[in-house]
Amino acid sequence: MPLESFNHLLSIILPILDRSPHAWLHRDHVLPELKLQPVLDYLAGGPSSDVRRLTGVSHPYFYSILYYTMDAIIFSTELQIKFAMASSEREGAATAFALRSKTVFLTAAWLPWMDGCAK
Numbered sequence: 001m002p003l004e005s006f007n008h009l010l011s012i013i014l015p016i017l018d019r020s021p022h023a024w025l026h027r028d029h030v031l032p033e034l035k036l037q038p039v040l041d042y043l044a045g046g047p048s049s050d051v052r053r054l055t056g057v058s059h060p061y062f063y064s065i066l067y068y069t070m071d072a073i074i075f076s077t078e079l080q081i082k083f084a085m086a087s088s089e090r091e092g093a094a095t096a097f098a099l100r101s102k103t104v105f106l107t108a109a110w111l112p113w114m115d116g117c118a119k
Contacts, residue, residue: 012076
């Protein structure tokens with residue numbers, strides 16, 4: 001992941017990530033960068049044992065960081081998935097996808113229920 005992308009993602013979730021409800025439990029404050037980095041490594045397919053060893057955190061604390069950081073990503077309003085509701089929005093999204101796609105996909109495929117074949 002490029003540094004600019006990492007910093008952008010961090011800036012989006014930082015307000016949520018930096019307010020840990022359990023911050024008073026830990027003697028040392030863990031920087032948000034050090035919370036996001038192992039989570040991204042783990043989500044990219046890194047084994048939890050390797051990620052924990054590289055970051056130097058215990059098994060329970062790694063999963064605490066994982067769940068808390070994932071919640072910050074999920075509850076961030078800027079990262080929410082926005083679905084097209086109107087048919088014109090859906091067609092625009094399909095056109096934009098077709099322009100970016102490197103493969104050909106069917107736009108007017110035969111659908112059995114349109115012919116009345118499927119009941």
